[in-house]
Amino acid sequence: MATKALAHGMGTFFKECEHPQARWSKCPHEYKIRYREATGRQVEESGFSTQDKAITRLSDIYKAKRETPRNQSKAERIQTYGVMQFGDYVAQWKPGQRHLSPASIQHLDSLLEHHLYPAFRSRRMGTFDHKVVDTFIQNMERNSVGLATQANAFDKLKTILLDAHRLGIYDENPLTGVKPPQYDPKRAVIPSLAQLHAIRTAGDDTLLLVADLMSGCGLRNGEAFAVNINNIVADDVYRITEQVNHTTKTYGPLKHRKPDDYRDVPLPARVKHTIEWYADKYGTVDGYLLRHPNDLSKAFPHYYLSNHWARLKKAGTLDIPDGMVLYGLRHFFASNCLSHNIPITDVAEWMGHRSVDVTFKTYRHLMPGSISRAAQVLDLGLAA
Template sequence: MRIKRDDGGKPLTDEKGKRIKERDPERWGKGDRYKVRYYDPDGNEMSESFPDRQLRKAQAFLTKMQHDVLAGVFIDANAGKVNFKTYAESWLQGQSQDAATRQTLRSRLRSQLYPFFEKRNIGSVNAESVRDWLAWLRGRNLEVSTQAVYFDTLSSILSAAVEDKKIRVNPCKAQSVKKPKPAVRKVVPWPESRLRAVQLALPPRFAPTAELGAGCGLRQGEILGFSLDDVNRDEMLINVTRQIRVIGGELVFAPPKGGKTRVVPLAVGVLERLDHYAENFEPVVVTLPWLEPSGREVTVALLMVGNAGRPYSGSALNEVVWKPAFKRAGLAYTTKGDGMHALRHLYASMLLGRDVSIKELAEYPGHSDPGFTLRTYTRLLPSSRARARKAVDQVYVRSGQGNPGRPDDGPARSTVRLFAGQPVKPLKMFVNS
């Protein structure tokens, strides 16, 4: 507002002598009417302005800020104004020390998160924008399992923003946001005939692929990084300590997935095949950096390499060796069922069919959680009904006619004996009326 004046520039007054004000045509509606001042937890004075006719909103804001400071949940209104991409790059620096993991995360950010969120501030990412992003992912025809992976990445970034007090809550955890839930894919292990056909079709130089995958449960990178020096012949064990990975377009040695080294039982028949292979193809000494291209050099006598002693990457092995073997064997190749991971499924099915426990099965292939192993391979567990009856019959032995353990034998008329054939005395009950 400004002082109203007459044509001569003299201030006008009302009947009480008070100067009259009028709207300033140059400034009216261009500024805020109310300014809220408050202090953050560190004692710094903060402020927020509100336009005319928003006095109650300003008062409510002041009350909320005072409450948040006292409750220890204060969030600076300006903290969330950092660019999403800028914050995500900062978040990335605090993730796994494994170069391959950082490479994977960076690829996810660049392909499916930055194109949608990079022009937004971290504080403007809300439940509505997350739902829009999920619809955008579906429009790209991505697998539901792939969408779930990207969702977890976004949620991790936003959870970090909550911890850094950039935002108050993670919108990925809102009730209105549903994480993509892929259908549980049933593991169907190969029949042994399929394994034999692929074995015969593999080039002789890469024959150990099948033995190390289906016979030892090794992953693709672990197969490529295998050395006979890893074998403990006295105890018939394999020490799985490395794999070959690609970092920044270069091959490196790295620990197994998750950094978990492990020990795997080695069958005599598998060792004989590996030794026979080594008689025809002498192991090749290969030197590669450890973990990342700038890492220390490590030298290993690899069992299986390509032409001219060149080690292979997993993708090269797939395209040059694995997929062509199906064509030579006259087998149709499916992406979901015939990758080299199928060898590990076959390994699991062989162990489960021969009474190896879930705990052991989780340990040998290198799973981080026996629960994951159980969920993945539940269908492959052999029927337990007959075994359950047999186990109980070994404790509760029935005498007399009838087939022991059958639920349709009717009431037992003979004595039930528990442990070493000792009879169980009848229990007499007295009821006082």
Template sequence: MLRRSHVESWVKQMIAAGLAPGTVHTRVQNVRAVLRGAVRDRVIATDPSGGVTLPRRRRREHAMSIPTPPQVGALLPAADDRFATYIAICASGGLRLGEAAALQVGDVDFLRRRVVISRQVQRGPGGTVELRAPKHGSERRIVVPDRLLTLLAGHVEHHLSSGDPERWLFPTPTGTPPHQNTVGHQWRKATSAAGLTGLRLHDLRHFLASGLIASGCDVVTVQRALGHASATTTLNPYGHLWPDAEDRTRAATDGLMSAALDDPADPLRTGWR
């Protein structure tokens, strides 16, 4: 019989193994859903996971690692020539690992300066590559800067023998799109060569999001750029990066006071003494 002490022991083992608090929470919640279903079906009397203490999760703003522009700039020359373009499109377009891996030549619209995201790569059984729809139905078109288009054009010219629209943009030596192990290996090589530690490829999405927010983009614009299912999904990790009500009020009143103090009315003309 499964007891609460068994669940507590399991949680302690996961913590001792170095799993992140968020991972522990997710695993326990998955098991808890099954146990609660068993309670409803009267297979067991009570949920033995109830009341089990879980590790404290860090607030998102403290746990998030946002690469700086100089760090991203250092990664590009440090990476393998083919992989540098992969990094650039993840940083400029906020693509997920699997979305960038699944890009084909025809997905790049050089004339309209945008890239179509319509699929993602997932690792299947035995290391096979599977193609699926993007996460949460986040098919989208992303706008790309001219310098990225230049990199993409050079990548196609130098590394792909033909411009076949259905050819993978970042093929492996066997002609398949790369999966997470291949990308992870290249990422570790690039960060090591650049002398950077603690950065994940996924942090490039934070890089784009923080840059858009700093430039004054609203939540819907950031949501669409990242392919989030809703504005709430965007606000959960990034809400703290937007100016709050106090910041906006302070900026507004500062402007009013500056206008009043920098151009005072003539006391003789207004009659004030």
């Protein structure tokens, strides 16, 4: 289908045939036009025998839109979307969230089903204001919903309402003045060096490999499960290119990254040795060290290490800090970096955090600086 664009905002006219644009004037097929109404909805019309008739129709529509007062366009949007129920609005909004990964989509669906829909499914979009949002947060607090879930549910509601606000449904931002749930991540439970050594040797070779990747390079669980011998790009650099997605059970892009994005992390000599030792001992499949134990054509399953870790804890023979999970091995990496004065901005990049604020909130207590130390340093400067 060939198309030809006019002035910005006018739309296009085209023919749905195999003839090149240069032969349209002699082609017997009719012209069609496509444009957007004042509400933003795309419209298509057909039945134009000549190009001039198609352009004339587009020009008339464009002129009418230009002459329509802006407040009338806003009134049309309010009439269309303001009376729409929250559930119907989300059904139209959700397909546009193409940037979300499968795991993020699953998380969104869970928040909608368990928190947002029960509270707002039938509510008209035009009736939201700061009091409605405040009441929603208070109800979550009253029902003892976890702070992390409160923050996530509020964040999704905020995204949806701001989308509606951009359409002009609200004169004022319905979130103005709303105090969001205050979520502060729990202090990370980190093994000591002696405990890390014990963990490395307590399980099988797979746990040893994953433990070294997480504690030595800062990889997430899924990233460690996708370890590939070809990702050693230098003697001291490992390139993280993908992860085993917990939802799809296949290889996928990194968290907060687009497909084909990567991040390079420091590769300690011991970790490099472990990768090469494991590859020599067990071999690789397309460079991957870990595959499904029952089917080498599939990615390594998350449950394998989770079950193994649970068995080690249940046995009680291993000194594992109270409250520590497998993810604590990654926390060790952050602790090791920060305690040796490596800048937190570098640590945030290596760990793949979307913002350095996440790193700071989680690991602030590990940073060597303190108020007392700052006071001593400042005092030295004042005394000079």
